[in-house]
Amino acid sequence: MIVISLxxxxxxxxxxxxxxxxAAIFAELKGKRVLxxxxxxxxxxxxxLDKYISKDETSVYDVICNDVPTRSAIIDTNINNLKLIPSNVNLDKADTFLTTLPMAKEFVLKKKLKEIDSEFDYVIIDCPPARNNLTTNALTASDYTILPCEATEYGIDSIFAMNEFISNIQQxxxxxxxxxxxxxxxxxNTSVQKFYVEQFKAALKxxxxxxxxxxxxxxxxxxxxEHQPLIIYGKREEVTKDYIKVADELEKIIKETGK
Ligand SMILES: Nc1ncnc2c1ncn2[C@@H]1O[C@H](COP(=O)(O)OP(=O)(O)OP(=O)(O)O)[C@@H](O)[C@H]1O
Ligand SMILES: [Mg+2]
Structure with a gap:
């Protein structure tokens, strides 16, 4: 099982x-078992993915904060081979909960994902826009992280901020x-975006x-x-092809660097 955090x-x-x-491309197109x-x-x-989980239903919050079996929170999606551990607003309480743990607060999600280790090829974690206990847990559990960002000045600043965070996790x-x-x-394809791409590459060699x-x-x-991932909504759309190419690149990276 390979764990990847966005x-x-x-x-x-x-x-x-x-x-x-x-996640949908790995599952639907490449036939991988994806969570x-x-x-x-x-x-x-x-x-x-068209799922709505009420406050009373089992969600990722219960996995992290109530130690329910991870398997009990996994639900089906409309995509072949793709399962989901859903979130809801209860998760707002998780960061404070993790802060109050006396020991090993970084390792909670890693431990919970171990329970389903043999059942999936890929676990893909969608992180909140924050550097907090939840994202620390995601990175502690991960083999890889991908940093999606826009080619703008604020985008560069955010990657610099993540750089330090990632180094701390690694160390x-x-x-x-x-x-x-x-x-x-x-x-x-604007000249401004091209300029920022060059700036990024020069600054983050x-x-x-x-x-x-x-x-x-x-x-x-x-x-x-439409609540349909691109591979279902528009398989032939150019943006879908972009994502397929990224999935191919990611597989190559995993092959070259992986466990
Ligand atoms: N390639 C794209 N073209 C146009 N719009 C896009 C594209 N990718 C994402 N968006 C739009 O940008 C918005 C933000 O995207 P998304 O929700 O994926 O960002 P996020 O980083 O997860 O945000 P958050 O930090 O709030 O979790 C959404 O409305 C999404 O539809
Ligand atoms: Mg988001």
């Missing part, structure tokens, strides 16, 4: 869109964590950048409104 503390960077669509884990209290990945709790790469999302950039298009919003 991370950026900047809101709206494209984490959820990338998480759901990469999408939504650890954002906004529950956007859960909603994208303190998870030396196995690798940065698969920076993924440009909502990319337009030690990072890998995915060769494929995800183009900006209204198709993404439409797929969200």
């Amino acid at each position: 991370l950026n503390r900047k809101g709206g960077a494209g984490k959820t869109t990338a998480s759901v669509n990469l 999408l884990t939504d650890i954002d209290p906004q529950a956007n990945a859960t909603t994208y 303190c709790v998870n030396s196995n964590l690798k940065v698969a790469g920076i993924l440009f999302t909502k990319k337009e 030690s990072y890998h950048f995915f060769d494929t950039e995800i183009r900006k298009t209204t198709i993404v919003e439409k797929s969200l409104t």
Whole structure:
């Protein structure tokens, strides 16, 4: 089982869109057994897949804070081979809960995912836009992280902020964590965006950048409104092909660097 977290503390960077669509491509197109884990209290990945979990239903909150068996929180989706651990607003309480744990608060999610280790090829974690106990747990549990971001000045700042966070995780709790790469999302062919891409690459020489950039298009919003990942909503759309290429690149990276 390979665990991949989609991370950026900047809101709206494209984490959820990338998480759901990469998970759906690995599951539907590549036939992998995939578990999408939504650890954002906004529950956007859960909603994208047309699932709504009331406060009384089992969610990722119960897995992390109430130690319910991980298996009991996993639900089916409409996509072949794709399962989901859904989130809901209860997860707002998780960060404080984790703070109060006397020991090993970084390792809770890692321990809970171990319970289903042999049942999935990939676990994809959609992180909230924050550097907090939840994202620390995601990175502690992960083999790889992908940093989706927009090619803007604020985008560069957010990656610098994540850089320090990731280094701390690698040094303190998870030396196995690798940065698969920076993924440009909502990319337009403007000279301003090209300028920022160059700035990024010059400023972050030690990072890998995915060769494929995800183009900006209204198709993404439409797929969200229909609650259908791109591979189902529009298999032949150019943006779907972008995500398929990113999935191919990711598999190559895992093959070359993996366990
Ligand atoms: N390639 C794209 N083209 C156009 N719109 C996009 C694209 N990717 C994402 N979006 C839109 O941008 C918005 C933010 O995307 P998304 O929810 O994936 O970001 P996020 O990083 O998960 O946000 P948050 O930090 O709030 O969790 C959404 O409305 C989404 O539909
Ligand atoms: Mg999100």
